[in-house]
Amino acid sequence: xxxxxxxxxxxxxxxxxxxxxxxxxxxxxxxxxxxxxxxxxxxxxxxxxxxxxxxxxxxxxxxxxxxxxxxxxxxxxxxxxxxxxxxxxxxxxxxxxxxxxxxxxxxxxxxxxxxxxxxxxxxxxxxxxxxxxxxxxxxxxxxxxxxxxxxxxxxxxxxxxxxxxxxxxxxxxxxxxxxxxxxxxxxxxxxxxxxxxxxxxxxxxxxxxxxxxxxxxxxxxxxxxxxxxxxxxxxxxxxxxxxxxxxxxxxxxxxxxxxxxxxxxxxxxxxxxxxxxxxxxxxxxxxxxxxxxxxxxxxxxxxxxxxxxxxxx
Numbered sequence: 001x002x003x004x005x006x007x008x009x010x011x012x013x014x015x016x017x018x019x020x021x022x023x024x025x026x027x028x029x030x031x032x033x034x035x036x037x038x039x040x041x042x043x044x045x046x047x048x049x050x051x052x053x054x055x056x057x058x059x060x061x062x063x064x065x066x067x068x069x070x071x072x073x074x075x076x077x078x079x080x081x082x083x084x085x086x087x088x089x090x091x092x093x094x095x096x097x098x099x100x101x102x103x104x105x106x107x108x109x110x111x112x113x114x115x116x117x118x119x120x121x122x123x124x125x126x127x128x129x130x131x132x133x134x135x136x137x138x139x140x141x142x143x144x145x146x147x148x149x150x151x152x153x154x155x156x157x158x159x160x161x162x163x164x165x166x167x168x169x170x171x172x173x174x175x176x177x178x179x180x181x182x183x184x185x186x187x188x189x190x191x192x193x194x195x196x197x198x199x200x201x202x203x204x205x206x207x208x209x210x211x212x213x214x215x216x217x218x219x220x221x222x223x224x225x226x227x228x229x230x231x232x233x234x235x236x237x238x239x240x241x242x243x244x245x246x247x248x249x250x251x252x253x254x255x256x257x258x259x260x261x262x263x264x265x266x267x268x269x270x271x272x273x274x275x276x277x278x279x280x281x282x283x284x285x286x287x288x289x290x291x292x293x294x295x296x297x298x299x300x301x302x303x304x305x306x307x308x309x310x311x312x313x
Contacts, residue, residue: 005030005157005188006051010060013046020046022211023060028190033183035202036192037300043211044192045085048159051190052082065156081155085162087146091135095126095145098134099152106153116152124148124178140171147178157188165194176201196296207300214307223299228252228264231271232292235261236285244282245275255301262298
């Protein structure tokens with residue numbers, strides 16, 4: 001028996017002349033939080049729709065919970081929850097009425113139905129808002145209600161397509177606290193996100209670019225894939241310093257982050273003094289400089305740049 005709850009082989013989806021997903025080979029373990037990360041147009045949403053058996057592939061195949069998404073979509077739909085970017089809540093209905101509507105959709109009856117609704121209200125921290133119309137909820141609370149509706153039939157696997165886009169940082173954190181609780185219950189979560197801090201919370205991450213999987217591993221392993229050691233610099237003239245450092249021998253890459261430059265260099269210790277010296281020669285003062293560890297954001301940008309350079313060669 002396979003160890004994968006989700007598996008794809010050369011999964012491909014084209015729309016006329018556009019290949020949204022290109023020969024995707026992916027495996028997801030039971031009970032893990034799997035993150036799909038990439039820029040707009042990378043193929044994340046199309047991948048999730050293919051896995052949720054909402055859309056058929058042009059080529060290749062995908063299996064979810066052991067069932068082929070094309071040949072046996074119905075058994076899959078009973079085992080999964082799917083939360084789209086724009087989940088269609090009914091604004092004129094209250095929180096409680098929305099949950100009851102989705103309970104009707106999944107033909108839930110008897111005492112278990114009301115018990116499940118009450119438990120989800122509490123789980124999503126919406127009990128005190130049960131009589132409020134969905135249209136009058138904050139963006140963060142609407143997302144939590146959407147997740148509660150997705151959970152009404154107790155799915156084994158949940159697909160979430162950029163679930164926290166457009167909500168405030170506090171609501172994002174609360175939403176991820178709820179996802180962590182689901183993870184601890186053994187539910188498999190597949191989450192697409194543009195936020196690198198959310199990618200850090202995942203068991204494993206797949207970086208997508210132009211419909212292809214660039215790399216797939218744990219966040220720590222991905223961060224370790226960056227070439228060179230990372231130096232953080234705070235120069236007096238950010239733009240000029242960026243251009244100057246690109247021409248320094250031993251510098252592999254320079255990224256801008258706020259008021260600092262993140263410099264990937266072959267020799268971290270040896271380059272600190274060298275970078276200060278080069279910038280001083282151009283009348284650029286370095287307020288501070290130190291070695292540091294790459295974050296997912298730096299790793300993602302670096303790996304994407306490597307892929308683009310390979311495509312140009």
